[in-house]
Amino acid sequence: MNTLSIAKEVFEIEAKEIASLSNLLSDDFEQSINAVLNTTGKFIISGMGKSGIIGKKIAATLASTGTPSFFLHPGEAYHGDLGMIEKDDIILLISNSGETDEVLKLIPFLKNQENITISMTGKPNSTLAQNTNYHLNVAVEKEACPLQLAPTSSTTATLVMGDAIAVALMKLRDFQDKDFAQFHPGGSLGRRLLTKVENVMKKDNLPISSKDINIKEVIHKITDGKCGLVVVLEDSKIAGVITDGDIRRAMESSEDNFFSLNADDLMSKNPKTINKNEKLTVASDIMNQNKVNSLLVIDDELNFVGVVQMYDLGI
Helix, strand or coil: CCHHHHHHHHHHHHHHHHHHHHHHCCHHHHHHHHHHHHCCCCEEEEECHHHHHHHHHHHHHHHHCCCCEEECCHHHHCCCHHHHCCCCCEEEEECCCCCCHHHHCCHHHHHHHCCEEEEEECCCCCHHHHCCCEEEECCCCCCCCCCCCCCCHHHHHHHHHHHHHHHHHHHHCCCCHHHHHHHCCCCHHHHHHHCEHHHCCECCCCCEECCCCEHHHHHHHHHHHCCCEEEEEECCEEEEEEEHHHHHHHHHHCCCCHHHCEHHHHCECCCCEEECCCEHHHHHHHHHHHCCCEEEEECCCCEEEEEEEHHHHCC
16 A cells, blocks of 8 residues: 555545434533633633644634633643633533543532533543533544554544534634634735734835826836836826826827827826725735736825835735
8 A cells, every 4th residue: 555545545534424423412502602702701721642733723722713712731730720711611521431530630629610601522431421411422433543553533623613612603703804814914814904004105206297297207216216106196186097007008009109109198097095094904905906017096186195015915
């Protein structure tokens, strides 16, 4: 068996298990989601070993999509970090066997403090499943591991169930891309949604002209401006724009009188503009919808203040 066949078999096994997982969903899932939605506390995730690693990812996804969450190592919890758990917090305990000792040791404390608890196991009749308020079944029939020892299908099932929780909470909270950006200011989405056009636009040495300059001056200004265009102004307001494409088209259509043309003859009188206070995502949408690479930037008084181009958006 070659390596590609082995890889395909792994995909097939895990895909089959994931496809079956939705059949294991019960009312406990819906009740778990409602509990998290209605709590004023945090959603704390805990688990040991591979389950703990998956738990960290689930907590990270939740925290970045509007649900206050963090991962708590059960061993550390039992040695002082139980103080991080408050009465209004909801705890998700992950253990494929449902018999992980370090996780089970948390149950008495959580019951005494009357925390709502959710278990995620592959054994609905396990000790953990029977001692939590709600149980999420992530049982699989077959691991992708040929020895049926290394957690493979089971960890994937756990991860997918975590994603289902996060997505359900997102949709019920009407969590939007602007909310996501607040938690990801360093990413490209955060940049587009939080950064204003005025923060990235070209505003110095702008390529501007009057209506009456001749074609040679227009070409010089386009070249010197390094924006591929020149903006024709009238009383600080935009009268039109001339792009290098306009110059090429004029050369083809007006060969005989090309050098007698002036800016007023060449300019497009309704160029696409954007207010300097708009976000980069708005600029991106306008450019994509109108198939242009540049926008002229105006202020609230409609004065021309800059040029923003596709490469300025960083997308």
